[in-house]
Amino acid sequence: MTGRQVYVPVLAVIVFLALWEALVWVMGWPNYKMASPSDLIPAYQKYWELFLVMGWQTLWRTVVGLLLAVVFGIALGMIMGFSRVMRDALYPLLVGFNAVPKATVVPIVALMFVGAHDFNTVLIAFMISFFPIAVSVSIGLSTLEPEYRDILRSLGASQATIFWKIALPKTLPEFFGALKVAVTLAFIGTNLMEIVSPHGRGLGALFDSGKTNSDYPLMFAVLIALAFLGIVLYYVVVALERIFAGWADRTA
């Protein structure tokens, strides 16, 4: 990370906030229409403890859902990547499942496991985010050039060896690309559940209580906090990508 990679994005955020503030000021919007960044500071000051507690709840449930999505997505991707039959069988099911808007699934899950709030939230985060991972892994594996396989197979290597030595590392760049998408999706899943399910926890619930109490700056403050968490998690993935798939970066 060079200095420029830090200060350019920070500068961009400051410019963005300044433009936002200016827009609200020029248009003369009241804060129930559009809160400005300067309205948010009091909201954070007033509720900072809630933000820490709820933010943590949102974060850990998103991460757990994501981890499950990674494990399940890789397993499913491997099954579909190595077997043509399984690919033909599972693809339509998977696409159909992914096409169902998760907003409609949320109330169903909330009713199915009433009270199991953590479980529900993790489940939705998982359900919404495993699809891109499974697809990327299966495509990565099924498009492996046969020569790669032949080099190892001719030496008597087992399928497992071929997977660990070649197929998996070769798929990592696609996998991390999908993981970046999955991170954002998992956040959406967590928040859908937090907002919809009654007496919930997490930032979604905080947003909901802001709505109930007509505390508009609070609602905006939650959105910004979510964006912040999203950015943090995204860059964690970027850092992991550098470590494990840095070789694929040709810009250097």
Next chain:
Amino acid sequence: MENLIEIKAVRHSYRTASGPLPVLDGLEMSVPEGGFVAVVGPSGCGKSTLTRLVAGLLIPDHGEVYVHGTRITAPRSNVGMAFQNPVLLEWRTILQNVLLPLEIVPSKLSKAEGEERARRLLALVGLEGFENKRPSELSGGMKQRASLCRALIHSPEVLILDEPFGALDAFTREDLWQIMHRVKAEEPFTGVLITHDLRESIFLADQVVVLSGRPAKTQFVLDVPDTGPRTLDHLYTPEAAAMLNTLRHQIEIAQGRVPAGAAA
């Protein structure tokens, strides 16, 4: 059996959506220990299929393939392969790429000895100083040389080369031909070379096998006389011209462009 590789009456078809596709029919070939046989033939006639049979990656429908007297029914770790596509692993350095087979094949070499051998092979093909580079930092010809070292690192009984120089420019290719002679002198192997380049076949091999069009059978065998160390100058002698002419005619027959009787 004195020949290291014996291919006897091999017939093979691929199963495709539009029914079986006969690829090889009546293939006969033998390579003595230390021999180097080039295989030429029309595009798509089944040359790569032949290499997969020798490597044990494919079992023929009919006929037998023997390596060192053992009938091949599965991959054995005694072959080294290099293809037109060098297929180096981009996340490994050149040295680590060359060492890959030693991680799979049971080897007598210790880790240090293996590395020593890899460095020696890399130096032999002129890649000294590139051991710690990534494949993406190498030119096509250099990648191909690294791929050759990987194919040789575990001292395979059989070296299989499937158009390894096919994607290279003419000068780089001639460069690599000479490197091949150097490698063969230092690291004797028994080789099968698939090629589309007739000059390459008579420069490198001591026997050239011409396959017929698909389904391929052995159509013609040319022995390249051993006249001592070969240089590129040899390709411009009348003897070489005569051999090239014969091979060219055979290829035309294999392609079905002229009837067999018309061959000079």
